Amino acid sequence: MTDLKPEEETKGFDEVKEALSISGLVPSGPDSVENFEEERLHRKQRLAAGLRILGRLRLAEGVAGHVTVRDPEYPHRFWVNPFGKNFKLMKVSDLICVDQNGDVVQGDKPVNAAAFAIHSQLHTARPDILAAAHCHSMYGRTFSSLGKPLKMITQDDTMFYNDVALCSAGSGAVVLDTEVGKAMATALGEKKALIHQNHGLITTGKSVDAAIWWFVALERTCQSQILAESAGDPIEIPDDLAISGYEQQGHDLAGWFQFQPWWEELLRDEPDFLE
Numbered sequence: 001m002t003d004l005k006p007e008e009e010t011k012g013f014d015e016v017k018e019a020l021s022i023s024g025l026v027p028s029g030p031d032s033v034e035n036f037e038e039e040r041l042h043r044k045q046r047l048a049a050g051l052r053i054l055g056r057l058r059l060a061e062g063v064a065g066h067v068t069v070r071d072p073e074y075p076h077r078f079w080v081n082p083f084g085k086n087f088k089l090m091k092v093s094d095l096i097c098v099d100q101n102g103d104v105v106q107g108d109k110p111v112n113a114a115a116f117a118i119h120s121q122l123h124t125a126r127p128d129i130l131a132a133a134h135c136h137s138m139y140g141r142t143f144s145s146l147g148k149p150l151k152m153i154t155q156d157d158t159m160f161y162n163d164v165a166l167c168s169a170g171s172g173a174v175v176l177d178t179e180v181g182k183a184m185a186t187a188l189g190e191k192k193a194l195i196h197q198n199h200g201l202i203t204t205g206k207s208v209d210a211a212i213w214w215f216v217a218l219e220r221t222c223q224s225q226i227l228a229e230s231a232g233d234p235i236e237i238p239d240d241l242a243i244s245g246y247e248q249q250g251h252d253l254a255g256w257f258q259f260q261p262w263w264e265e266l267l268r269d270e271p272d273f274l275e
C-alpha cells in the first residue's frame with residue numbers, strides 16, 4: 001500500500017444520493033440541524049439500533065464496548081450506552097449523555113470510564129465526525145495483536161484503502177487515561193478507523209449508521225485477512241484498483257447507506273428499541 005490517498009468523493013453514488021434526497025433519507029450533518037430535540041431523538045434512535053446490530057452479530061462481549069454520538073445542541077457532550085447494559089436489549093431510554101468532564105448529565109446509569117477516555121478525545125479531535133464505535137470483536141482484537149496494516153486482498157477491503165490508522169500507545173492495558181485516548185485520536189488523524197494494538201478496532205463516521213457499518217466491515221476485513229494468510233499467501237489488489245474501490249465504497253455516504261438494511265430489519269423485528 002502506498003501513501004497515496006484518493007480524494008473522498010461520491011463517485012457512483014450520485015444517483016443514490018439524489019434518490020435519497022428526494023425521499024428525505026439523506027443523513028443530516030452538523031450544519032443542517034434545525035430542531036435540536038428532533039435531531040437528538042434521531043441520533044439516539046440510530047445509536048440504540050447500532051448497538052443492537054453489534055449485539056445481534058455477536059461482536060460485543062460481556063460489558064466491553066461503547067458507541068457514541070455527539071449531541072446536536074452541546075457538541076462537547078456525547079450520548080453513549082450505559083456501562084453493563086446488554087447491547088441486544090438497548091433502548092433509546094437507556095442511553096446516557098456525558099459531558100466533557102466525564103459526568104453523566106442525562107440518564108441515571110453509569111458510564112464506562114474507558115468510553116469517556118477514548119471517545120471524549122476522538123470527538124474533541126475530530127469535530128467533523130458525529131459518531132464512534134468500539135467493541136472487543138474477535139477478529140479485530142486478534143488482528144490488532146499483529147501490529148501491522150491491513151492488506152487489500154478482496155474487493156470489500158478497498159473501502160478501507162489507506163484509511164485505517166495504527167496506534168500502539170497504551171496497548172494491552174484497559175484505556176482509562178485520557179492521555180492514551182488523545183494519542184489514539186492523534187494516530188487516527190483524518191482517517192475513519194483505527195486499529196489499537198493488542199486491543200481492537202475503533203471506527204468513526206458522520207452518522208452512527210456509518211460508524212457501525214465501518215466497524216462490522218472492518219471486523220470482517222480482519223477476519224478475511226487472517227483466514228487468507230492461514231491458508232496461503234493472498235494476492236494483493238494493485239493500488240490503482242484499490243483506489244477505484246475506495247472511491248466507490250469508502251466514503252461516508254456509502255457507509256451510511258450500507259447500514260439501512262439493518263435499520264429496516266430492526267424496525268420490523270424489534271421496534272421496542274425505539275422506546
Ligand SMILES: [Zn+2]
Nearest residue numbers: 064065136199
Ligand atoms: Zn476496549
